[in-house]
Structures are given as structure tokens and as C-alpha cells.
Amino acid sequence: MAAYFEDFSPGTMMRHPRGKTVSELDNVLLCNLMLNTADGHFNADSASRTSFGRPMVFGGVITALVVGLASEDTAEEALAELALDSVRFRRPVFHGDTLYAVTEVLEASPRGELAQPAGEVRFHHWGLNQTGEIVFECERTVLVAKRPTGTQP
């Protein structure tokens, strides 16, 4: 079911149904694609001599995956991503870890002056790993279309 602006009420919690195991392919491909030069994300040999002993997943990938896992429930009808705030990487994520996402709706404010009827929705997202530890948190503001007139929720 598509989520329009009217469907979001502050205080609503959502546990998103899918997880994603962050494979080496995901992290290394996306890091290299975006030109992240830090080889702590893609050099297993040098990473073996750090305190973690293995490559860490890039925060830009963690952020995109947690937002991605939450996207169908929060942004399927979004017109634009507006902002991220208080993005925090609480624990390292490694190849083979599985990410899950949980969201709370913080605020929903209509916006009047746009070409398309829409409102801003602010979410708090948590990213959890396979043992339930919080590895990531952020707030995210999205411009979401209002429900077209004549359609049913």
C-alpha cells in the first residue's frame, strides 16, 4: 500500500519487514563506484592489522541501506529527499552483517506553496544488526505527495 502524506502520524513506529546482509560486493562496489579512496573499506590485508581486523562497511553505504530498507514504507510516494540530521554510526558494520531498519514518525507538516500537493514528513530511523544492536541512527525529512483526490486510503 502506497504511503501518502496523510498516512503518516507522529508517534507511529514501523519495523520494516526486510533485512539485507551487507555483502562484500555491496560495500566494495558502492565504495569504489563513489570513489571512496579509504582502503580500510576494501583492503582485507591492511585491515587485518587494524583493531577490527577486517574491512568496515562505509558509512555512506550504511546510511543508504538503512534508508533503503525503510524506503517502501516511508518514501514510495516521495517527491524529494530534503534532509538528514543527527546521522550517527554507533557500531561498525562488517561484510556479512545483516541490517534491519525501524522507524518512528516524528512530525508531518503540510506545505502549501508547491506545484503538487505535498507535505514534509520527518522520521527517526534506527539501523540494527543481526544481534539487535543499534549500529546507526538518523533523522530524515522527506517531501511526500498528498493522496490524489478521489482515491481511497
Place this chain on the structure above:
Amino acid sequence: MREPPVDATPEKLRHAPLTRRGHSFSDFQVGQVYEHHWGRTLTETDNVLFTSLTLHFNPLYFNAETARRRGQDRCPLNPLLILGTAVSLSVEDLSEASEAFLGLDDVRFLKPLYGGDTLSARSTVLEARPSSSRPGQGVVSWLTEGFDQRGELVLSFRRANLFQLEP
């Protein structure tokens, strides 16, 4: 074909001078500006690959008809791709020698980009201070701004990383 030097032993290669990359905690002065290298022309392929791999199920980024219905001529680039690329372009100057990426604040997506647009990035040092909770370590934060090929501001954010005080 020219023969390689006969005395190129692994031992000798290990002693070739190492090219250094990245900066350490003491290199950062508040107010210092880094114009980051390269820039990146982001393509529709980048966008679809990134959006699919990160399970970003907003069809705005991968269905041209949806994009048109939502008032765009074609699919805009996924803002998370723009953010990750802007951070990545800044890594060699800012954080390649750091211990950990702590977080981002005030990320603002100010202007959409489309396939074929070129992103460049610039950062300003905001703060470099010893960590109050981690002896021997320090936190550096920067303001990073991303621009398109016309020099228009596309996004901005603050980033903080953890460093060893003595590299």
C-alpha cells in the same frame, strides 16, 4: 620490449618510498579550505545500480514515467548517491587517515541532479579538538559543500571523524 632491471628484488621494492595519502589530526586548522580532487560525472547507470543495490524503493529514481507524473522530465539521481559521492570525494583530503567516521549533521539536499551532471566538493575545517571521552584521540569536523558543473550548490553537510592525536 625493455627488460626490467635485474636487481628488482622484492626486498628492494619493499624499500621504495611510500606515497602518503590523507592528513593527520594536527594538519587541520580551523577555517582551512580543501577543494577536493577529481569531481565525478554521475550517470544513469550509477543511479540505477546504487538505487537497486540499496533497495531504495521510490520509483522516482528508477521509473521515468513515475518521475514525469511527479513533475520531473526524467529520473533524478538518488540523493543518497550524491551524498555518498560527495563524502567519498572528500576522503583523501579529510579522513583517509582517520580512525572512524562518527556522523553527519545538517545534511541538506538543495537541488536535484540528473544523469550526466558532474558533482564536485569543497570542505572547510570547522573544529579540531581532543576527544573528552577517548584519551589520545581527537575529533575533527568539516563543512562539506557539493556543487554541480554550473557551480550551483547541490548539497551541504557537516561531518565528524575520530583521529589519533599522534599518528
